[in-house]
Amino acid sequence: MLQVVLSKMVVKKVNKFLNQKGSIAIMMVITAVILITPVVVNFTFDTNIAKLKVYNIEQKAKAKLTAESGLKFAMARLRLYKEAYNYVQNNKALKDSVKPQILDMLWNFPFIYPVPITNKTSLIQKQGLEKFHEEVKLDGNLTLSIANISNKINLNMVRISLLNETEKKRDPNYQPPTEDEMKFSVESQLFTALKNGIDAKLLVDDVFNAKHSGIEVNNLVDILKLNITDPVAAETMENSQMSLFQDQNSQPKYSPFMSFSEVYTLPEWSDDLVALVENEFTVHGAMMIDLNQITDKMLKLLFPEITEDESAEFFKYKNDPDDPKHFNSTDEFKNYVVNIGHLMKESEFDTLMANFKKLGVQFGPTPTLFKIISSAKLERGSYTITAYVTIPTQPEPRKQVQNTENQTSTQTPQTPENPSTPQPPAAPQTPEKPETKTLLLNPRIVEITVS
Numbered sequence: 001m002l003q004v005v006l007s008k009m010v011v012k013k014v015n016k017f018l019n020q021k022g023s024i025a026i027m028m029v030i031t032a033v034i035l036i037t038p039v040v041v042n043f044t045f046d047t048n049i050a051k052l053k054v055y056n057i058e059q060k061a062k063a064k065l066t067a068e069s070g071l072k073f074a075m076a077r078l079r080l081y082k083e084a085y086n087y088v089q090n091n092k093a094l095k096d097s098v099k100p101q102i103l104d105m106l107w108n109f110p111f112i113y114p115v116p117i118t119n120k121t122s123l124i125q126k127q128g129l130e131k132f133h134e135e136v137k138l139d140g141n142l143t144l145s146i147a148n149i150s151n152k153i154n155l156n157m158v159r160i161s162l163l164n165e166t167e168k169k170r171d172p173n174y175q176p177p178t179e180d181e182m183k184f185s186v187e188s189q190l191f192t193a194l195k196n197g198i199d200a201k202l203l204v205d206d207v208f209n210a211k212h213s214g215i216e217v218n219n220l221v222d223i224l225k226l227n228i229t230d231p232v233a234a235e236t237m238e239n240s241q242m243s244l245f246q247d248q249n250s251q252p253k254y255s256p257f258m259s260f261s262e263v264y265t266l267p268e269w270s271d272d273l274v275a276l277v278e279n280e281f282t283v284h285g286a287m288m289i290d291l292n293q294i295t296d297k298m299l300k301l302l303f304p305e306i307t308e309d310e311s312a313e314f315f316k317y318k319n320d321p322d323d324p325k326h327f328n329s330t331d332e333f334k335n336y337v338v339n340i341g342h343l344m345k346e347s348e349f350d351t352l353m354a355n356f357k358k359l360g361v362q363f364g365p366t367p368t369l370f371k372i373i374s375s376a377k378l379e380r381g382s383y384t385i386t387a388y389v390t391i392p393t394q395p396e397p398r399k400q401v402q403n404t405e406n407q408t409s410t411q412t413p414q415t416p417e418n419p420s421t422p423q424p425p426a427a428p429q430t431p432e433k434p435e436t437k438t439l440l441l442n443p444r445i446v447e448i449t450v451s
Contacts, residue, residue, distance in 0.1 A: 059381030062139040070144040070374030078443040081106040113142040140378030148367040151293035152282035156256040157186040184355040197276030257283035285369035285390040291327040388447040394439040
C-alpha cells in the first residue's frame with residue numbers, strides 16, 4: 001500500500017515538472033513568433049514596394065516608347081504635308097485647284113489609339129479597325145495632337161536687327177532709321193503689345209494695378225534687348241539695365257532665346273507680364289505669320305488704328321459658323337481689309353506688307369510652326385512629349401549680276417538687198433518675270449520637353 005502511494009506521488013511530481021517545461025517552451029515559441037512577425041511583415045512590405053517600383057518603371061518605359069512613336073508619326077505627317085505642298089507649288093494646274101486648306105487636312109486632325117469604335121461605326125470600318133489594332137504593337141493609350149502656332153512673332157529677330165544696326169553704324173555715312181521704319185520692327189511690335197496689354201489689364205485687375213502701376217514698358221524692352229544681343233552690339237547700348245541683372249546675381253545671356261521659358265527669368269519680367277505677350281510672340285520659326293491663325297492682339301499690331309467693333313466684325317466674318325472663311329492667299333485677306341472691312345486703302349495695305357517684309361516678317365496662308373503633344377498612358381505609367389517643330393521655307397535664290405565687261409558690241413547685220421543701209425535696232429525684249437513660289441524644307445524639331 002505504501003508502495004502504491006509513493007508511486008502516485010512520483011507520477012504527480014513528474015507531470016508537474018513536464019507541464020512547467022511545456023509552458024516554458026510554448027512561451028519561448030510565442031516570444032520568437034512575436035519578434036519575427038514584424039521582420040517578416042516589413043520584408044514582405046518592402047518586397048511588394050520594390051515589385052511595384054519595378055512595374056512602374058517598366059510601364060513608364062513602355063509609355064515613353066509609345067509617346068516617342070506618336071512623335072515620329074506626327075513628324076511623318078508633317079513631312080507628307082511638306083512633300084504635298086511642294087508638289088502643288090511646282091504644278092501650276094494643281095496650284096490653281098488645290099487650296100492650302102485642303103493640304104492642311106494631312107496634319108490637323110488628332111489621333112487616338114486605340115481608335116474608338118462606336119455604334120455609328122460601320123461593319124467594314126469595325127473590321128478594318130480590329131485588323132489595325134491587331135497589327136499595330138503599341139502598349140497603352142496614345143493621344144496625339146498637332147497645333148498650328150504660326151501666328152507669333154519671333155523675339156530673336158530683335159537680336160538680328162541689333163546686329164544689323166551695329167554693322168551699319170560703322171559706316172561714316174550712317175543714317176539712323178526713321179520713325180516710320182522703326183514702327184515695323186519686332187522691337188516696336190513687342191513694345192506695342194506690352195503697352196496695349198498692360199493698359200487693358202490695369203483697367204480690370206486691381207491686384208495687377210497695385211503691382212504694376214507706373215511700370216516703364218521701355219525698361220522691359222531694353223532688358224530683353226540686353227539679354228539677347230551680341231556682346232559687341234551690347235557695347236553700343238546703354239547698360240543702365242545691367243544693375244538689374246546684378247541684383248539677381250546673374251548676367252545677360254548675350255545669345256538668342258532657345259525656349260520661351262527663358263523670358264520668365266528676365267529681371268522685372270513677372271509671370272503676369274509674360275502672360276500678356278506669350279500668345280503673340282515665340283522664339284522659334286521663320287517669320288511667316290499664318291493669316292488663318294491671327295488673334296485679336298495680332299490684328300491690333302497690324303492695324304493700330306482698328307477699333308474694338310472693327311476687330312469684332314473681322315472675327316465675326318472669319319468665324320461665321322454657317323460660312324467660315326479660310327484665307328488661301330494674301331489677296332483674300334487684302335480683299336477683306338480693303339473692300340469689306342474698309343480698314344485701309346489698297347495702296348496703304350501694299351505699303352504695310354512691304355515694310356513688314358523688309359524686316360523679315362511675312363504673312364500668308366502657309367503654317368510653318370507647329371506644337372506637337374504626344375501623350376501615352378499605360379496603367380500607372382504616363383509619359384508626355386511636347387515638341388515645337390518648324391518647317392522653314394527655302395531661301396530665295398540670289399540674283400545673278402550680269403558681267404558686262406566681257407560683252408562686245410555687235411554691229412547691225414546688213415541685208416543682201418541693201419548692204420550699205422543699217423537695219424533699225426530690234427525692240428528690246430522684256431524678260432518674263434519668273435513665277436514666285438514658296439517651297440518648304442523638311443520639318444525639324446527646335447524644342448522638346450517631357451513630363
